[in-house]
Amino acid sequence: MPVDPTKLRFGPYQSTRFxxxxxxxxxxxxxxxxxxxxxxxxxxPVGKKGSALSLVLTGDLARAVRQEAVPAIKHWWGVGTNTVWKWRRALGVEDTEGNRLIRVEHQTPERVAAFVKAIAPSARSPERRAKIAAAKRGKPRPAHVVEILRQANVGKRHTEASRAKMSASQKARAERGNLPPAAGVPWSAKELKLLRTLPAKTVAKRTGRTLQAVYARRSLLKLPDGRRAAK
Structure with missing residues (x-):
């Protein structure tokens, strides 16, 4: 059944006699x-102040402005949208029960289902996800969000599957030489090639890295350790 936005829901309303x-x-x-x-x-009643004429906001009209929807006020009192909003501001009214009821009546199960169906593909599309990720990239989370996440995870251990994924990710980054700044200068592809083919001391000399760093990288990549081979 169509919703009638001009229906007065809290009347009747009568004018004060002047x-x-x-x-x-x-x-x-x-x-x-x-x-x-x-x-x-x-x-x-129409009031005059100076040369301006307007309905007198008083009595039942003020009550209607506080309760009814904007289309209903416009329809029954014959005024424009701007006038209704001016009256609302004068009375300190932000929203009304009449407006709320219209919104509720418009939200039928069929309309809600159609809306969800229409937006679902775009909401989960790769393009939309990429836009959201780009908008958040490089922006730190608010402090209160960080604290909520921290408290939610206090005392919790990662599952074996999660730990395996994190381990694999770290190893892959190490392979690429794509480590955080705290880990030092990433290893280039050329350096990794030397690491796999030359003795440790030679690699250290050619790359300018310490011998300990060369041994550590070989161990991380599960390459033969030159120190053991020398024994």
């Missing part, structure tokens, strides 16, 4: 003078 020329207080403009009655679906 006399033409009477001075009254308007919640939006202060003191105004009653000039005439509007010709809207709900007739309402």
């Amino acid at each position: 006399k033409i020329g009477q001075k009254v207080d308007c919640d939006a403009r202060g003191e105004v003078t009653i000039f005439r009655i509007s010709d809207g679906r709900i007739p309402w």
Whole structure:
């Protein structure tokens, strides 16, 4: 069933009786003078202040602005969207129950299912994931997020599968010479070739690395240790 956004959900509403020329207080403009009655679906006093004419925001109209949806106010009182928003600001109203009910009625199971189906492929697409990753790359997580993650993992051990993956990743990085800055200058492909073909002392001399670094790299790559071969 179609949703009628112009339906008044919290009425009925009746105008307060005023006399033409009477001075009254308007919640939006202060003191105004009653000039005439509007010709809207709900007739309402029109106040004049200076040369400006506008409905007097008072009584049941103020109650409606606090409760009803914007389309309903526009339809029944014959005003524009800007006027309704000005009234809302004057009354300190951000949202109304009428607006909320319209949103709820629009969210039928069929519409929600169709929306989820429409966005699901794009939300999980490689292109979207790449954009999200690029937007986050190089940006540290907020301190409170880091603390939440830390507390959530305190006392927990990685599974065997996770540990195996991390180990394999570290070994692959070592093979590529792509280690963090704290690990020193990465080994180049040329240096790794020397490491696999020449004696340790020769590799140290040609690469400018320490002999201990050469032995450590050979051990990491599971290459024969020259020291043992010399015995």
